[in-house]
Amino acid sequence: MIKKLAPFMRRYRVPAILCPVAIILEVIIDVSIPLLMANIVDRGIPNQDVVLITRTGVLMIGLALFALLVGVSSSWLASTAAMGFGSEIRKRLFSRIQTFSFARLDKFGVPTLITRLTNDVNNLQNITMMGLRMAFRAPFMLIMALVLAIRINSGLATVFFVAIPILTVGLGLIMSNAYPRFRALQRKLDKLNSTVQENLISIRVVKAFVRSTFEKNRFRDANQDLRDGALKAIRLVILNGPMMQLAIYACIIAVLWFGGGMVQSGGMLTGQLISFISYVNQILRSLMMLSMVFLFSVRAKASGERVIEVLETDSGMTEPDPETLEMMGDEVPDGSVEFRAVDFRYSEEAEQNVLSNISFEIRSGETIGIIGATGSGKTSLVSLIPRLYDATVGEVLVGGRDVRDYSLKTLRDAVAVVLQNNTLFTGTIRENLQWGKEDANDEELMAVCQTAQAAEFIEKMPEGLDTMLGQGGVNLSGGQKQRLCIARALLKYPKIIILDDSTSAVDTATDSRLRQGFAETLQDVTVIIIAQRINSIQHADRILVLDDGRINGIGTHDELMEQNEIYRDVFNSQQEGMKDQ
Ligand SMILES: Nc1ncnc2c1ncn2[C@@H]1O[C@H](COP(=O)(O)OP(=O)(O)O)[C@@H](O)[C@H]1O
Ligand SMILES: [Mg+2]
Structure with a gap:
């Protein structure tokens, strides 16, 4: 010792x-x-x-x-x-x-x-x-x-x-x-x-x-x-x-x-x-x-x-050695994503797979919705894309190349995630946003805030971008925090952006404006949205239905309404919920 x-x-x-x-x-x-x-x-x-x-x-x-x-x-x-x-x-x-x-x-x-x-x-x-x-x-x-x-x-x-x-x-x-x-x-x-x-x-x-x-x-x-x-x-x-x-x-x-x-x-x-x-x-x-x-x-x-x-504990993430990177280049060409027969569990000791035999392809620029019961593996699935975890079996590809063949920095710069339990830090709104891009000026900041529907409430604050946030952003509402986290992710100008239930606390009208903003400004960006509300993903190019760690169906809203029982059930129950209100 x-x-x-x-x-x-x-x-x-x-x-x-x-x-x-x-x-x-x-x-x-x-x-x-x-x-x-x-x-x-x-x-x-x-x-x-x-x-x-x-x-x-x-x-x-x-x-x-x-x-x-x-x-x-x-x-x-x-x-x-x-x-x-x-x-x-x-x-x-x-x-x-x-x-x-x-x-x-x-x-x-x-x-x-x-x-x-x-x-x-x-x-x-x-x-x-x-x-x-x-x-x-x-x-x-x-x-x-x-x-x-x-x-x-x-x-x-x-x-x-x-x-x-x-x-x-x-x-x-x-x-x-x-x-x-x-x-x-x-x-x-x-x-x-x-x-x-x-x-x-x-x-x-x-x-x-x-x-x-x-x-x-x-x-x-x-x-x-x-x-x-x-x-x-x-x-x-x-x-x-x-x-x-x-x-x-x-x-x-x-x-x-x-x-x-x-x-x-x-x-x-x-x-x-x-x-x-x-x-x-x-x-x-x-x-x-x-x-x-x-x-x-x-x-x-x-x-x-x-x-x-x-x-003496290693990082648990291997990165390709510099020579290989030199040879292969270290750039993410586009925002396409592919899962090839992926199984995943959180630790070697775990008995059951959290994800089993997941295979699908997303073209660059597509908007994909993911829906499924809590615990069905939605968060786990998307966390494999920026390599927050590594697939246990199978491959995850971004831009046509295995995610393990990029340096972590390159990969994570290209893939922005807004996590479910997102965090802000003590500091001003500006400082928090600049996590996405250190030298972003106010114009840039307000532009992404516009897309994320955060501009309006920031402008209403007495000190605007200079408003101080308490630890974890305590002085903001849940929906405001979520929108700031989205703006922070957008500022990275990623090729893929993943929103994990990131608009759950945002009202439906703002949510729909947000989707509109995304459609207008992020045409070349692959957008993956996990949501509880069918409303939030209904207009996605395709929707992936997860059930107990497996893909139950994939297709457009209309296709799934016709073919997928789970999706239809969720849709109907949510429609009824609307009527009750
Ligand atoms: N860090 C973790 N370690 C071990 N098990 C986890 C971890 N995170 C999630 N799980 C388990 O993985 C399963 C899928 O979780 P998750 O992907 O978060 O589902 P969803 O996002 O669809 O609600 C759940 O059974 C959950 O208990
Ligand atoms: Mg989740």
């Missing part, structure tokens, strides 16, 4: 290398101070050597000040390296996720991606900071202090050879149990985030359906689950502290017991005993630090795996 993540440190290698250097200096000072102290107690005081005492004292103060400076810089270096490291990982994660196909996004789900991008990266950042500061400090301090303690009195140092192995075993036990708990903790965090996200995105629906209590309970459960998971993991981790404290005090007592005897019998000097106890402290504290680093690294390991999983 370290090998996979280390490259993200490359830009910050200078602070990452300087930090341990500073820390080693700090440790050398820390371990030499007890020696100087022993010097004062054992030589300065008995001999009343004021010069030695003062000189050593001043040296100690100077060293302590220097240690302070070095300590501050090592912290600063560690923070710089760790924060930089985190931001590099986030950058890569984000751009990786941008490449993901719809299928990949379906597989992960948005909430876990958000957790991985934030909380998991934070965990990695924290362990890096801790690791840089402590992973060098602790072992170095441990060894130095141990060596010096042995030099003072090797007999007394046997205390460590009893204490250290016992502590190591205890620590190992805690860690091996903590890892699965930390993994579970991150998953619970995912679940909480997914509950929060789903609720907040659809908070209006939740309120409208008076589902707040239900949602609150759902949140409460996820929240409690997270709390319990965290406590379960922490319960183990907090054992670590008391265990270490116990070891420290036991060692100090043992050292005082045996060392006191030695001082009395003249085998050891008082100052030596004092500095020995300082070393006991330093040794066991570095062990404690090491154990903390290990514990946090267990948590970071769980996070690291989650981050790497995203980094």
